[in-house]
Amino acid sequence: MAIQNDKKDFVKEVADMEADFPQWYTDVVLKTQLCDYGPVKGTMVIRPYGYAVWELIQKQLDDRIKATGHKNAYFPLFFPESFLQREAEHVAGFAPECALVTHVGKEKLAENLAIRPTSETVICEMYSKWIQSWRDLPLLINQWANVVRWEKTTRPFLRTSEFLWQEGHTVHATFEEAQEETIKMLHVYREFVNNVLAIPVLIGQKTEKEKFAGAHATYSMEAMMLDGKSLQAGTSHNLADHFSKAFDIQFLDKDGARKYAWQSSWGVTTRLIGALVMVHGDRRGIVLPPAVAPIQTIVIPIAAFKPGVTEKAAELCAKLIKAGVRAEIDNRDQSPGWKFNEWEMKGVPIRLEIGPRDLERGVVAVARRDTLEKTEISADAAVPAIKKLLKTIQKDMFKKADSFFKSRIQKVGNLEEMRKAVDGKNFALANWCGCRECEDRVKQEMQATARNVPFEHKPFKKVCAVCGKPAVTTVYFARAY
Amino acid sequence: MAIQNDKKDFVKEVADMEADFPQWYTDVVLKTQLCDYGPVKGTMVIRPYGYAVWELIQKQLDDRIKATGHKNAYFPLFFPESFLQREAEHVAGFAPECALVTHVGKEKLAENLAIRPTSETVICEMYSKWIQSWRDLPLLINQWANVVRWEKTTRPFLRTSEFLWQEGHTVHATFEEAQEETIKMLHVYREFVNNVLAIPVLIGQKTEKEKFAGAHATYSMEAMMLDGKSLQAGTSHNLADHFSKAFDIQFLDKDGARKYAWQSSWGVTTRLIGALVMVHGDRRGIVLPPAVAPIQTIVIPIAAFKPGVTEKAAELCAKLIKAGVRAEIDNRDQSPGWKFNEWEMKGVPIRLEIGPRDLERGVVAVARRDTLEKTEISADAAVPAIKKLLKTIQKDMFKKADSFFKSRIQKVGNLEEMRKAVDGKNFALANWCGCRECEDRVKQEMQATARNVPFEHKPFKKVCAVCGKPAVTTVYFARAY
Numbered sequence: 001m002a003i004q005n006d007k008k009d010f011v012k013e014v015a016d017m018e019a020d021f022p023q024w025y026t027d028v029v030l031k032t033q034l035c036d037y038g039p040v041k042g043t044m045v046i047r048p049y050g051y052a053v054w055e056l057i058q059k060q061l062d063d064r065i066k067a068t069g070h071k072n073a074y075f076p077l078f079f080p081e082s083f084l085q086r087e088a089e090h091v092a093g094f095a096p097e098c099a100l101v102t103h104v105g106k107e108k109l110a111e112n113l114a115i116r117p118t119s120e121t122v123i124c125e126m127y128s129k130w131i132q133s134w135r136d137l138p139l140l141i142n143q144w145a146n147v148v149r150w151e152k153t154t155r156p157f158l159r160t161s162e163f164l165w166q167e168g169h170t171v172h173a174t175f176e177e178a179q180e181e182t183i184k185m186l187h188v189y190r191e192f193v194n195n196v197l198a199i200p201v202l203i204g205q206k207t208e209k210e211k212f213a214g215a216h217a218t219y220s221m222e223a224m225m226l227d228g229k230s231l232q233a234g235t236s237h238n239l240a241d242h243f244s245k246a247f248d249i250q251f252l253d254k255d256g257a258r259k260y261a262w263q264s265s266w267g268v269t270t271r272l273i274g275a276l277v278m279v280h281g282d283r284r285g286i287v288l289p290p291a292v293a294p295i296q297t298i299v300i301p302i303a304a305f306k307p308g309v310t311e312k313a314a315e316l317c318a319k320l321i322k323a324g325v326r327a328e329i330d331n332r333d334q335s336p337g338w339k340f341n342e343w344e345m346k347g348v349p350i351r352l353e354i355g356p357r358d359l360e361r362g363v364v365a366v367a368r369r370d371t372l373e374k375t376e377i378s379a380d381a382a383v384p385a386i387k388k389l390l391k392t393i394q395k396d397m398f399k400k401a402d403s404f405f406k407s408r409i410q411k412v413g414n415l416e417e418m419r420k421a422v423d424g425k426n427f428a429l430a431n432w433c434g435c436r437e438c439e440d441r442v443k444q445e446m447q448a449t450a451r452n453v454p455f456e457h458k459p460f461k462k463v464c465a466v467c468g469k470p471a472v473t474t475v476y477f478a479r480a481y
Numbered sequence: 482m483a484i485q486n487d488k489k490d491f492v493k494e495v496a497d498m499e500a501d502f503p504q505w506y507t508d509v510v511l512k513t514q515l516c517d518y519g520p521v522k523g524t525m526v527i528r529p530y531g532y533a534v535w536e537l538i539q540k541q542l543d544d545r546i547k548a549t550g551h552k553n554a555y556f557p558l559f560f561p562e563s564f565l566q567r568e569a570e571h572v573a574g575f576a577p578e579c580a581l582v583t584h585v586g587k588e589k590l591a592e593n594l595a596i597r598p599t600s601e602t603v604i605c606e607m608y609s610k611w612i613q614s615w616r617d618l619p620l621l622i623n624q625w626a627n628v629v630r631w632e633k634t635t636r637p638f639l640r641t642s643e644f645l646w647q648e649g650h651t652v653h654a655t656f657e658e659a660q661e662e663t664i665k666m667l668h669v670y671r672e673f674v675n676n677v678l679a680i681p682v683l684i685g686q687k688t689e690k691e692k693f694a695g696a697h698a699t700y701s702m703e704a705m706m707l708d709g710k711s712l713q714a715g716t717s718h719n720l721a722d723h724f725s726k727a728f729d730i731q732f733l734d735k736d737g738a739r740k741y742a743w744q745s746s747w748g749v750t751t752r753l754i755g756a757l758v759m760v761h762g763d764r765r766g767i768v769l770p771p772a773v774a775p776i777q778t779i780v781i782p783i784a785a786f787k788p789g790v791t792e793k794a795a796e797l798c799a800k801l802i803k804a805g806v807r808a809e810i811d812n813r814d815q816s817p818g819w820k821f822n823e824w825e826m827k828g829v830p831i832r833l834e835i836g837p838r839d840l841e842r843g844v845v846a847v848a849r850r851d852t853l854e855k856t857e858i859s860a861d862a863a864v865p866a867i868k869k870l871l872k873t874i875q876k877d878m879f880k881k882a883d884s885f886f887k888s889r890i891q892k893v894g895n896l897e898e899m900r901k902a903v904d905g906k907n908f909a910l911a912n913w914c915g916c917r918e919c920e921d922r923v924k925q926e927m928q929a930t931a932r933n934v935p936f937e938h939k940p941f942k943k944v945c946a947v948c949g950k951p952a953v954t955t956v957y958f959a960r961a962y
Contacts, residue, residue: 038557039564039606040594048552048622055553071529072536076519077627077643078580083520096586099559101596104631105577113521115582115596125520141529146558146627150585162558 017283021227026156029277032286032346035156042154042161046270049346050157052294053273054164058144060196060291061166061268064188070140070168075122077146078113083121086246090120093213097150099161115148120214120239120265123169124247131171131261133252138181139171157274158231158481165269171249171261178262179217179238185266186219186236193233197272198289198397199223199279200405201233202427202476204452209439212265216240222451222476224405225278228425230451230478233275236266274481279401280370285345287369289397290390297327297386298343302336302355313354316364316382323383325390344369349393350386354379370397409476414465415445418477422448427478431471433464441466442477451476498764502708507637510758513767513827516637523635523642527751530827531638533775534754535645539625541677541772542647542749545669551621551649556603558627559594564602567727571601574694578631580642596629601695601720601746604650605728612652612742614733619662620652638755639712639962646750652730652742656721659743660698663719666747667700670715678753679770679878680704680760681886682714683908683957685933690920693746697721703932703957705886706759709906711932711959714756717747755962760882761851766826768850770878771871778808778867779824783817783836794835797845797863804864806871825850830874831867835860851878890957894942896926899958903929908959912952914945922947923958932957 014031015023029035034050037043046054062072081100084091094117101113116122123141131139144166151159168185172178186203193199201221211218215237223233241260243249249261280287290296297320301313313329320327330339336353343351353365364382367374370393377385410421412428421428428448432438439450452475459471495512496504510516515531518524527535543553562581565572575598582594597603604622612620629643649666653659667684674680682702692699696718704714722741724730730742761768771777778801782794794810801808811820817834824832834846845863848855851874858866891902893909902909909929913919920931933956940952 036607036610038559039603040557040559040561043557043559045557045607046555048554051554052552054555071533073529073532074527074535074645076521076524076526077629078519078521078524080520098586099582099594100584100586101580102583103581103593105579105581112584113580122520126517126526129517148558164555 028285029156044156044160053292056292061192065142070142073141075119079122081112081114087214090214099148117149119167120243124243128247128249131249131251134173134254137173142168158271163270165267167267170264175262178264182236182238182264189234190221196291200402204454206452207450209436212237214242220452223275230480231275234268239263286347288347290349290394293349295328295348296325297350298348299329299352300339302353306356308359319383412465413461419446422446427476429476430465431459431461432473432475433469434472438466448477448479451478510637525637525641534773537773542673546623551623554622556600560603562593562595568695571695580629598630601724605724609728609730612730612732615654615735618654623647623649639752644751646748648748651745656743659745660719663717663745667717671702677772681883685935687933688931690917693718695723701933704756711961712756715749720744767828769828771830771875774830776809776829777806778831779829780810780833781820783834787837789840800864893946895946900927903927908957910957911946912940912942913954913956914950915953919947929958929960932959
């Protein structure tokens with residue numbers, strides 16, 4: 001049974017997601033208090049509700065990063081501007097958006113300091129001191145930090161001047177080991193976003209045009225937002241020996257020879273919170289998967305003035321908390337309807353209602369945020385039922401997002417089909433000759449970019465969808481955030 | 482029985498702590514790989530071993546911050562330089578050491594951006610938007626972040642250009658509630674450093690001269706390092722309405738009147754890691770309390786080539802991990818003696834040795850890092866024995882540090898006694914008239930500063946130890962880091 005609450009008040013203040021998805025997104029992330037705009041243009045405040053989501057993301061991803069043998073460390077925010085120059089592609093990619101500290105108080109510094117847009121340079125400088133021999137390898141370090149990239153166009157969570165992320169930086173004795181690590185972490189990311197964020201992704205290799213500035217090869221996971229656009233949800237780079245040559249990271253190998261080391265780096269950011277909103281949201285607001293919901297179950301007393309209602313609600317909430325469920329009770333003065341709207345907007349997976357009649361009958365009403373279904377369960381069996389339902393919701397949310405994604409991938413054979421697919425809010429899977437000119441043409445004609453090349457990429461047609469020359473691979477084209 | 486390992490190799494590379502304590506400190510934090518110097522002068526890299534200590538500090542302090550009703554959030558690294566100007570004392574205190582971003586790439590910014598030395602200003606700017614009515618109060622937010630203060634003289638962990646910390650920022654309806662919060666968090670800090678870091682502290686109020694720039698009143702906890710110097714280990718400020726007036730944080734009170742809000746802020750930093758080293762260390766290296774030891778028990782096979790030894794060591798290590806002990810086994814090629822030195826230097830609370838003879842006799846050797854005592858326990862009962870011993874070590878380390886601290890506090894009646902006390906590596910508890918001139922004189926004559934005024938501060942003599950005028954309070958003077 002669908003819930004019949006009046007949504008007029010909320011809808012009035014939030015844009016229609018069908019008509020203006022980007023505006024719906026902005027309205028929703030602000031109104032749910034996930035975030036706010038900072039005083040400096042392009043900066044963002046992550047408010048307590050949004051930060052609680054980030055903490056749940058951090059904890060569960062950090063566990064996975066540690067389980068694969070990595071240790072956390074912390075490197076400085078600043079490095080000499082000249083560090084950026086050492087790797088030619090890296091400086092071209094990052095220098096234009098790099099924030100520079102030139103003064104402390106009224107004093108000018110002798111050399112400008114760059115604020116990290118990513119930490120390859122400062123970390124490699126340290127690694128060149130720390131690594132002497134093959135015994136020091138592999139070196140597997142991760143950092144949770146803030147980074148700064150001065151973007152022209154910003155959007156909360158998706159693209160802000162400063163953002164939070166984790167960046168893994170590893171060093172290996174061979175190219176093959178670096179490649180293995182690069183792909184391993186891509187799979188760790190995929191498992192994490194699938195099972196924790198309930199977000200399906202396409203994994204594959206970035207094209208030369210789209211790869212990380214300084215990498216030998218970049219791999220990405222691409223998620224599909226509800227408007228059919230792609231969001232790059234995480235990347236993993238095989239840096240080969242590019243930075244080890246620029247920063248002189250050499251080691252004495254078992255064979256007695258000094259060799260340059262091989263590296264990987266990989267990261268995901270606070271934009272994952274934006275992905276959660278854009279993948280699972282609906283016209284009532286956001287919908288959070290239980291694994292990252294700061295409140296998994298909200299308990300709402302109905303006719304709370306009636307004897308026993310508030311007590312029973314509090315008792316149930318306490319039992320849920322004791323059983324490991326992140327539960328809260330809403331005892332505020334507002335009407336139940338107002339509270340239903342608020343917690344639906346904030347995406348709490350389960351709402352429990354307890355009123356005088358429920359009390360008499362020994363039941364509680366259970367409303368699922370993802371399906372909006374409402375059922376009744378026995379009050380005595382509520383705790384195991386809720387725990388089970390949270391698992392069901394987690395799985396169902398992935399299934400729903402996954403079937404949506406799959407329904408929006410279209411194989412295309414030429415530019416016209418590609419345009420139709422992209423205009424229809426789909427990803428276009430196309431055969432491709434592999435040349436940059438075709439990517440540029442697609443970008444120019446329909447503002448779509450090559451998202452990634454799938455690992456199993458047998459061409460399904462013999463020719464490039466853009467230029468008609470022989471195809472060497474398939475690639476996903478889509479508009480992207 | 483004390484352990485008889487030869488420490489020659491280690492001692493050769495680390496300064497004698499009696500002769501040159503600051504050099505011993507620097508040698509030890511670098512050699513144990515807690516940290517390293519960053520490429521930019523005054524910056525620091527927190528290496529995996531040091532960062533693991535920080536993660537244990539963070540987790541256990543964060544639990545306490547949340548248990549007292551606070552939520553975490555994240556505010557921007559940057560704010561307009563003009564924000565600093567709004568609170569007169571604040572700008573005087575922080576502007577000279579504030580790092581300024583003036584350019585992005587080659588483009589000059591319209592207004593310089595300050596990098597947070599502390600976040601009162603940017604947070605208050607947001608609070609002025611968020612707070613409307615008494616219903617929004619109290620607002621209890623904490624942030625874990627990096628901050629930047631360009632210090633002339635730096636020392637790893639204790640004073641670095643960038644450091645990590647938490648900063649709580651709360652808003653209340655009355656001065657009294659802000660004061661209550663300020664003192665409450667000081668007590669949360671004290672309980673935390675006592676029970677988790679095993680560090681005793683003196684809590685009290687800072688003098689006007691030493692208070693936070695912009696605060697109405699600052700309270701601190703002061704720890705004593707092994708060289709008798711003080712380290713300010715944490716502060717809690719009652720900001721009164723200073724920032725709410727500067728940033729226009731007003732709320733509509735229950736009585737219908739618009740009022741300025743009242744605030745507190747409080748923080749501890751990565752310098753706590755430095756305190757751990759300087760409070761508990763000895764000539765063999767650092768000594769970590771079990772609660773923040775990344776490795777609580779190191780298992781070392783002796784004559785590992787003998788049948789069964791490595792297997793038994795691995796089995797025991799696995800059992801300890803399963804029981805919740807952070808245990809590791811050291812299977813490297815080096816000699817047992819070399820390993821003993823290394824793990825002692827790194828301050829691992831318990832070392833377990835298992836050799837062929839132990840195996841026959843069903844025992845393992847247990848060495849305590851804090852007392853250097855070595856005993857034998859039954860292999861079968863090892864897990865509960867180790868868990869119990871870890872608790873004992875935690876308590877004993879606090880007791881030892883506490884009795885050291887207490888033995889180094891001297892009541893002084895005049896300047897001569899004060900100098901004698903301070904030269905003898907003590908804190909001097911003195912009566913004081915309360916005037917700034919006497920503080921300045923003590924600073925000038927013996928480089929000691931007023932650390933704090935204890936809460937129970939009945940003068941034990943009638944006159945100020947410095948000027949001889951009537952005393953109004955007692956105060957601790959000490960040299961400080």
